[in-house]
Amino acid sequence: MLVVQKYGGSSVANPERIRSVAGRVADAHAAGDRVVVVVSAMGDTTDQLIDLVHEITDKPPEREMDVLLSTGEQVSIALLAMALKELGKPVVSLTGAQAGILTDSSHTKAKILEISSSRVLEELGRGNIVVVAGFQGIDEADDITTLGRGGSDTTAVALAAAFKADLCEIYTDVDGVYTTDPRLVPEARKLDVISYNEMLELASLGAAVLHPRSVELGMKYGIPIHVRSSFNNHPGTIVKEINDTMEKSLAVTGIAYDLNVAKIGLYDVYDRPGIAYRLFHALSEEKINVDMIIQSATRDEINDISFTCSQVDLQKALQVIERLLPEIGANGFAGDDNVAKVSIVGAGMVSNPGVASMMFSALSEEGINLEMISTSELKVSCIIKASEAERAVTALHRKFNLAKGA
């Protein structure tokens, strides 16, 4: 059996934890598996490197950021390989470049194009455990790239897909995927299994346990992803294709929330063709990811447009709008980063039309005002005041009977 295991930054945060990860990897190898291990940078390494950058420049060139940040995973692979060798295991470490992780040239947020080298398979053929640096790759010009958020998960699933691995295990600091954040709602229940689609919605909506990019990749290539804890041996949550959604008894699988949200409203925008295009094209030119968009006709030929983006992009987005004002003719605009997004997610939702209204009633019973609403086949999301997020999640978790033993 070929297994890809990925360990995040907290799992390799110090030499002691690296030795513990080595023990786990060695067990899998001893059980007869061929093992590829993907690791992130140790704990705070990336932040420490970024602190150095801030002492040098406010606008570091992205190419050089990638040269810098990729060292973090390189340290991890070397140390983990040493720990495995210390346990008597045959092992070799490979950087992203050596493993042939070929990406496009979008520095700091590159996309994997293909696995362009047979080095990993050769090393597996020699009986070696192969430790690969997550988060990083190399482009056609032989320049180092990094994959941005969720990069190491993506590396792991991409390697699993390329080598047709039987399983991809994502080790993290939580026990699996929960019905909602257990730090917020103590009765939250761990899910044994979840579909790619549901996981994708949960991941996109702020459940940080697995990055949506890696879920998409797993879905595309049919790689089951086992999300589990690196600190114990409990079975975690398996993310895979589930075909029996019609028989699902539960309409709602989990509650997600995201505090890293900002809301922007534009008032009295011209109601003319091309206005929305101009606005959102300009935002995407600045690499600002827009999430929910709501356009509402309030009076004749005049619209309000609201949308959300991540908090880090708020100021940049406001500058874009300021610049566009003459073109789009808004009477005013405002940003608000004091909001949260709360969402219910479930593959059974499409066949249970009453679910959205159950959500709205639960929130209204708590006296929580809904500022924006957006729905899809798999989820309903609401923007509310940030200070009310915790209360909202708890109420929704109870409303949909997601608690342990429920």
Next chain:
Amino acid sequence: MLVVQKYGGSSVANPERIRSVAGRVADAHAAGDRVVVVVSAMGDTTDQLIDLVHEITDKPPEREMDVLLSTGEQVSIALLAMALKELGKPVVSLTGAQAGILTDSSHTKAKILEISSSRVLEELGRGNIVVVAGFQGIDEADDITTLGRGGSDTTAVALAAAFKADLCEIYTDVDGVYTTDPRLVPEARKLDVISYNEMLELASLGAAVLHPRSVELGMKYGIPIHVRSSFNNHPGTIVKEINDTMEKSLAVTGIAYDLNVAKIGLYDVYDRPGIAYRLFHALSEEKINVDMIIQSATRDEINDISFTCSQVDLQKALQVIERLLPEIGANGFAGDDNVAKVSIVGAGMVSNPGVASMMFSALSEEGINLEMISTSELKVSCIIKASEAERAVTALHRKFNLAKGA
């Protein structure tokens, strides 16, 4: 003019110094030079990484040590490139692999075979300042290697040789090459110029300012090496071919000393052909560099053999000898790391036969006992007690009139 500049770890020890190095590099570029910059890891980075290793294993695999340690220079090149960009300069950073530093596969002490890529020249052609990671390379198997001691100096001179640079500047934390260590002897005088051969002896004998490998390489390819301080603009010492040694008035150019020496003596060794071969072959198999060797016939068919090695190799050397005892039939052996090597160096020595005896008389006047002596055309070295090294250097510096203004 094409200039290669190399900055050592203390010159890039923190963001402030990196900015200062960037200013210096930018000045050279503004003056119209094409500039290749080689940098070492920041200050204590390497030691910090080694501390992590010690928490994981006592015998780290050398391949993985290279993966680990090469991250140090990679951090430096990224930060220096950022600092140069901040000054508005066109710049690109390259790892050893990207710069095509092809080495053999002797991990942790690899030798450069060739510069196998045209990337550096291409980037210079685009007008870029090229910042290259020192100390590291890549072997035929695409594995990361490091060059061992003096690696970054060697990278700089190798690049200067490959691209026929007009000058190779080695920036360090001292003002140049001195007649002896100015921390030890305050009257020590900075040399304006020194021949490759003399520098080679001084470097080999413990004057740490420039590593002998880089001096050899400079000599082989005729690259003048300017050793100077990164903290001021004083001219340093130029190491180059000097043909007028016959007219040199000074027999002795400098005094070197080395405290990282251990002495090993074997008593009553069989006086048979092949004994010395067996001993020193076995030591070289263990990668122990032997320096001075003295064999003295004390009685018929019985020899004493003494040699020196570096202190770190002492225990390993003693183990080799223990193992060989039946074969070489020594009656006993002993190691001593409480010794120092003191040397006088000068190209004029060969034509001044009285120089060695002047050295011996100076040391004898100080009551210093000579435990071993070795000579070459360019130097005379003596092994003495470590505690007497400082007194010996001071006395020799005075004896040969090397002081400022002398």
